[in-house]
Amino acid sequence: MFFTYLRRELRRRRKAALVVSMGLALGIGLVLTVTSVSAGMKNAQSQVLHSLYGLGTDITVTKQASAGQGGGGQQFGIKRSGSGTQSSSADRLTVSPGTATLTSAQLATIAGQNGVSAAVGSLLLNDFKFDGSFKLQGGTSSNSSGAAGSSGAGGRPSGGEGGQGGTPPSGQADFNLNTFTIQGVDTGNLTLGPLSSLKITSGVNFTSAQSSALVAVADASYAKSKKLSVGSTVTISGSKFKVIGIATASSGSSTANLYIPLAKAQTLADQKDRLTTVYVKATGSQQIAAVKSEVQKAVSGTTVTTASDLASTVSGSLSTAADLATNLGKWLSLAVLAAAFLISSLLTSSAVNRRVREFGTLKALGWRSKRVIGQVMGEALVNGLIGGVLGIALGLAGAAAITAFSPTLSASLGSSTANSGPGGGPGGGFGGAAAKAAQEVSVHLTAPVTVASIGIAVALAVAGGLVAGGFGGWRASRLRPADALRRVE
Structure with a gap:
């Protein structure tokens, strides 16, 4: 009975259901696109760090x-x-x-610290x-x-x-x-x-x-x-x-x-x-902070740098785009999503008001308020899932467009821990490359859509349906059969 009535009502109100679904789809699509761009920014920054410091390097140890x-x-x-x-x-x-040098004995000390997988x-x-x-x-x-x-x-x-x-x-x-x-x-x-x-x-x-x-x-x-x-x-x-x-x-x-x-x-x-740089790989990402602390205590006077320490120094158009995606994109997507939820709730509530006589008749026939609320929330949830599917399609299209047409971004790395020697020779940091701030790295921005971002879109679709259905159901639960039957739809 529930699903039969649900299917008939959605078919009878196709246009209204489509409007509610599209409102949610726009918000969900924008969130999915911004999430994908943010993931692309992280990948681009990681690419810059890896190309300059070496793949697999979690920590570098230098000495000034x-x-x-x-x-x-x-x-x-x-x-x-x-x-x-x-x-x-x-x-x-x-x-x-x-730049001061480290000794082979200090390398052995670093390699022997807890959480260190390898050190060269x-x-x-x-x-x-x-x-x-x-x-x-x-x-x-x-x-x-x-x-x-x-x-x-x-x-x-x-x-x-x-x-x-x-x-x-x-x-x-x-x-x-x-x-x-x-x-x-x-x-x-x-x-x-x-x-x-x-x-x-x-x-x-x-x-x-x-x-x-x-x-x-x-x-x-x-x-x-x-x-x-x-x-x-x-x-x-x-x-x-x-x-x-x-x-x-x-x-x-x-x-x-x-x-x-x-x-x-x-x-x-x-x-x-003698050595100028020691490259360290931790046993896992969770151990990097602990390894950094242990190395600083075990080998005094050294500069211990992690990739996360240097990620904040990446500048150029990549940094500008990352800030834009993180700040403006995040707040814009949240604002659009909130507006989509609000519009969906208002449209669902408006639809409930237009169905006063229908719900009054159902309650007069023995439907309890709980069942009426469940019917309204079921319809809103289906609208939300439809909006989620449309939103994922919009997000995928937006991510594909960004990947295909985004310009090449530039990035450079500033050095605050090392001095550069004559001839451009680096003096420290991850392989010393931090001192080559004047040399820019070009990266192509991609917007990868991950399983996690799709999961977020589905969760938002369900949440949107529940919010809209909950508000509309609350309005329906307040109807009394006698009052409802006096009104004309």
């Missing part, structure tokens, strides 16, 4: 140099004598100014390569040139400098200063750390057996600018490294120009058992 530590330019001793053209070159591998270290270095040729005419001289403070490649300072203990020479000097970044990586665990977010597009990656080999992986952009390919050789501090692979970041830029085995980087830079 104390006041008076790690500063100053790089000095190259240049000796000039006789006449004619003479060439001179020098190579310096240094840790970025403002890396050493990020700046390579200052000086090449010069001198054309001298008589005299001898010896001096030191501060390469880090030079005016740049191709500078031509005057040769009339005063020598120390010799005849002042005359002539000119042509020199170039080339700087690039090198990162020593643990070849025994490539799933964690700077190389985990890179894709080998040519050649091969390191193997665990190459922990002390003279091999390198080059960043694709750097390899293109220097015309490097698989099989090429690069000279680092007098040692020739063979390029075995070319790596490309999924988005943005990688943290270094060249990657070499950690042991070789430590040896060449005279930084035995």
Whole structure:
């Protein structure tokens, strides 16, 4: 009887039911679209963080140099004598100014903390390569040139400098200063750390057996600018490294120009058992905060950073769009949803008023108020479910349109925990990439519709039907048969 009467009433009042359902559908569709956009924003931010810091990295540990530590330019001793053209070159591998190093013992301490699944270290270095040729005419001289403070490649300072203990020479000097970044990586665990977010597009990656080999992986952009390919050789501090692979970041830029085995980087830079960054993976997301606290206590003076700490520093159009979706979109969807519920309730109540004689007759025939209320709420609930189906369709269409036509967004990361060294070398943060704030990452915004968002839409549809039916049922329950029969529909 209940379902028969319900079906007949809905068929008899198709237009009114459709109006109520469409009102709910608009609100539910907007909520579903905003929810999908918010999920897309989180995915985009996660993509930025992963591309810059490494997939699987939950925490990074770095250490800043104390006041008076790690500063100053790089000095190259240049000796000039006789006449004619003479060439001179020098190579310096240094840790970025403002960055202090951690020890292998501290890495072991971090790896032994509760909640730590894995921990690997890396050493990020700046390579200052000086090449010069001198054309001298008589005299001898010896001096030191501060390469880090030079005016740049191709500078031509005057040769009339005063020598120390010799005849002042005359002539000119042509020199170039080339700087690039090198990162020593643990070849025994490539799933964690700077190389985990890179894709080998040519050649091969390191193997665990190459922990002390003279091999390198080059960043694709750097390899293109220097015309490097698989099989090429690069000279680092007098040692020739063979390029075995070319790596490309999924988005943005990688943290270094060249990657070499950690042991070789430590040896060449005279930084035995030293690290600039420790990458940590927690056993689960719930343990990240506890691990951070334990590491800070176990290794004093360090900067412990989680991905959530850095997510707030993502700026650019991605950040603006995320704020818009989170704030304006949320309140707008709530306002539209509240209006849809209110309109549905008023329309249902209005329909009850038009059915006064009908409900009065039913009550006169023995229907109790509870049964009348149930009938009204059943009809409203069906309207709500229809509205939910239409709302999900609208939400899916809106999400698909956003995914198809949304512009490419840019994002950059600000650094508050690290200083950048010369040549753009990062000094800390997640793989040090936080210091590359000037380099933007481009991401395409998507609006994924998740099962959870569809569940929210269904819940809202049911809630809308219950709200509308409850209000209309309350009005119907107040009708008295005698009063109802006096009224004409």
